[in-house]
Amino acid sequence: MSDSKKRRLESSKNPEVWERWLSELSSSEESAMDEENETEVDEDTDIYVNAAEESDHETESELEGSSDDEILSDDSGTSHPQNFYLGKDNVTKWKKTRPNLQVRIRSHNIIKLLPGTKGNARNVETEIECLNLFVNDSVIRIITVSTNLYIQKVRVNFQEDRMNQDARETDDTEIRAFNSQGNGVESCYLAMSEKRFRFLIRCLRFDDINIIQQRRAIDKLAPIRELFEVFLVNFQSNFIGSEFLTVDEQLLAFRGCCAFKQYIPSKPTKFGIKTFAMVDAKTSYTFNVETYVGT
Template sequence: MDDFEKRRIESYLEETDQIIEVWGGESSGDENVVENDNRSDHDTDSEQSVYDLEYDHERDEIMVNEKDFDNSYNELDDDVPLSMRVQYFVGKDGTKWFRKKPTQNIRTIQQNLVTEKSGVKGVAKNAKSEIESWEIFFSNPIIETIVKCTNIYIAKVRSNFARDRDALDTNNREIKALIGCLYIIGAIKGGHRSTLDLWKTDGLGAELLPCVMSEKRFQFLLRCIRFDDIRGRDERTKVDKITHIRWVFEHFVDNCKNAYSVPEYITIDEKLQAFRGRCSFKMYIPNKPAKYGIKIFAVCDAINFYTSNLEIYAGVQPDGPFKLDNSASSVVKRLVQPIRNTGRNITTDNWFTSVPLAIDLFNNYKLTLVGTIRKNKRQLKIEFTSTKSRPIYTSYFGFSEDKVTIVSYTPKKNKIVLLLSTMHHSSTIDESTKEMKKPEIITFYNCTKGAVDTMDKKTENYTVARKSLNNNNNCIMLIIVLFFKTKRTFILLLSLS
């Protein structure tokens, strides 16, 4: 049979298969299907490919009809199984995925138009030195609250000391000096050295520390530092597990949001703040370096790695005003509230990513989403998730009427990578990947996925955490995160001056 006859028969089969709904039945238990774990598959990648769709100003939404999808024959169809050569596929929940991209029109979609300029903003523009930059994050109200709450605790324990001078009240200046000592210890990577060793004056210690305060006073302040009023804490704990640090933490996060406007690409991920002390919401995550600690959801600038928003995962809170929905979609929507309707793109891993979330962010938040997605989602079917008979470096695309693009890529034998994007609306392959033929969605994802991990790594390099079982010292994590923020922001401030 010659090539022309073969092509004619395959064209006829394609026309016949378009009448049939090929997604019927449940997916088979293929042992070769890749099981995505609970966290992101960091073997993948994605690059921006802005696609233009017709914009209806009357209805304030993007218009796409089934006739807008290009269903013409393409030479690449020779590498696609017959079961994939249809106009569209139907997922378990009825979601339609068109094989071909929509035809290109004129206007750039509104969700790809960033409406806010990135950079230092507000009072942060007035900072001219490191200390002024630092004070933007650790503002006077935060320092004063720490001083007040610490003095309340000191008054409670003062009777345990033989001399009153061993339990003197603290003040703003001394608390700042305490934090400065912690920074010095972090800079010399002395978190696991004893304070007696650090305060040596024979040339083996940190010579600056004894000039700031005595080792005994340093130990006393670390033991007494508090971030909430211990009076009435038992009642507050009944409705809020993180009442010990809530006020200071939330004001610190507000300062982070008010000091800097993130660029067009941000990343949402979790970080595990190392901690092995007493804490009801301490987590065990075996694939994290620390393994034990407090889980924090973070929003990071994918370019400068600035952390603009944080949320502590406290598990299931008691009934009351602080009880939150901890589902992945709810967490994302809370974290992106400060950038709602700004046209930015969010990169997430497969714990967060879902088709309903992507559609909700696109339609109601004017934000786009790019992320890996788990194969067990009801919107997908076996043809996207199976590795059976898949040549390496092949990509299968699906385009929905809700502006969602799905790509299934085979980076190696018996392995697939699934990604979702509402920012990309084409099947463009990144030519720079050469024979690997990675889709632009994947190369863009690889460029933006690691912002939170990078921030976490940089802060851990200079951690100021001290070995302690004191639950109140969990707030030291604020200082750890702050260390890198302050350095990054000061660099940005200098570049503007």
């Protein structure tokens, strides 16, 4: 072996020599690639500049995109379309794309109970039994106690002996007679006279009249608030809703004297009491109701 070959072989074993050869090779390749890219970029740049000068209006696809998607600008000034619609409350976000269904369902979204009746409601067979689920003993007791408080207040206005008998206090049985068997008129004739019926209708109350003024100052629904809350508890304790629940407003037709009566020209009835209700979309069963009483 010649001396030159020996020197090359020995130098190739040196790591510093290898690093120098690799750096020279990479620099030469990069310079060659830069020369090729310069010619391509120059040609493409000319094309892009000409296209920008000729286009002085938005294309059809750009117009569609700007009308469908809201544009969001960040701090850097870059604008990009949002992937959601913003609700009327400026908080709720509705995604434009369908969510991925191949994911684990969150624990609070898992349906653990089948929709339908529950508790005592499962054993109901007649209409009156169904009515008693909602107009239960608690409801009857509230009406009886509240009505007797009002009778005690107005009884002094009835001096005749006959009227004193008709102005006596009522009880749970008599209150149930208004609609105990689903045929209210016949039950009333069998349970009381016409004068007694008219007296009870006049004195029928659903709240304590002794504190009604204080409660009405902070709640316009005070005359029926306690009874109203009991009804809502009965609604929710007798039925299991499906996963399809909806919350919306409703205008109940009413033209009588009411401090929070609403006038909405866009509604079919126009005059009425505005309520917000949470309802099962499958069965139309009401779970929760709130009456709008104004600001």
